Amino acid sequence: MSLRALRILQEVHMVACEDTRHTQILLRKHEIRAKHLTSYTEFNHRRKAAELVGQMDRGWDVALVTDAGTPGLSDPGEQLVVAAIAAGHEVVPVPGPAAAIAALVASGLPTREFTFVGFPEKKSGARRRELTELLAAGRTLVLYESPFRVGDFLADLAAVAPDARVAVAREMTKLHEEIVRGSASELAAHYASERPKGEITVVVAPAKNAGEQVREEREPASER
Numbered sequence: 001m002s003l004r005a006l007r008i009l010q011e012v013h014m015v016a017c018e019d020t021r022h023t024q025i026l027l028r029k030h031e032i033r034a035k036h037l038t039s040y041t042e043f044n045h046r047r048k049a050a051e052l053v054g055q056m057d058r059g060w061d062v063a064l065v066t067d068a069g070t071p072g073l074s075d076p077g078e079q080l081v082v083a084a085i086a087a088g089h090e091v092v093p094v095p096g097p098a099a100a101i102a103a104l105v106a107s108g109l110p111t112r113e114f115t116f117v118g119f120p121e122k123k124s125g126a127r128r129r130e131l132t133e134l135l136a137a138g139r140t141l142v143l144y145e146s147p148f149r150v151g152d153f154l155a156d157l158a159a160v161a162p163d164a165r166v167a168v169a170r171e172m173t174k175l176h177e178e179i180v181r182g183s184a185s186e187l188a189a190h191y192a193s194e195r196p197k198g199e200i201t202v203v204v205a206p207a208k209n210a211g212e213q214v215r216e217e218r219e220p221a222s223e224r
Contacts, residue, residue: 005094006030013060016040016052016080018067026065040064045076049083056089063094068174068199070098074118074144100142103169103201106179110205114140120153128156131204135161141204150200151191158188161207171198 009015009027014036017023023037040048052062064071064080071077081091100116115134120143121127134141145153150168157164162185170178176198180187
């Protein structure tokens with residue numbers, strides 16, 4: 001937690017949070033006085049965004065926090081930001097830990113150009129098509145994945161680009177941080193029988209053979 005983030009949490013009138021219990025622990029740890037806490041999640045964000053904008057209309061400052069990561073990044077906070085801007089309110093980002101950037105810079109893979117995907121497709125066929133096209137663009141990929149699906153994700157990645165260099169980062173910036181590096185095929189084998197715990201970020205370097213597959217799929221049969 002930065003000093004600025006702590007000051008903001010001290011000064012705002014209301015804190016919208018993913019889990020009020022977790023945020024209360026954070027506030028107590030830093031001796032921040034009692035706040036108006038309200039739940040803002042993927043399940044209630046449509047209704048809650050209107051309520052929070054209403055509080056802003058009345059002159060309240062509202063802070064948005066999440067249990068982990070950056071609010072608004074692969075997160076329903078995006079809708080609240082849009083609603084606040086549309087209502088004429090100022091949106092001020094307060095930098096903090098971001099698993100995507102932390103994993104990218106520690107991966108050992110190219111960082112000059114990268115594409116943040118968020119969560120990939122859940123079904124294998126759609127996921128393979130998505131990966132093939134993304135890798136063909138020639139940029140490093142940064143993705144979030146569920147620990148329950150990371151093995152299946154890596155199996156599909158290995159089918160598309162077996163030699164692609166990959167880093168699987170777990171619990172970035174937290175107590176049990178871990179990064180496992182290797183080729184797509186190596187990590188697919190590693191995670192076939194091991195289910196990691198916690199938040200997972202996957203970084204994938206561009207793979208030439210994936211690009212060749214995309215070109216072959218798009219090229220008319222008469223020209224092959």
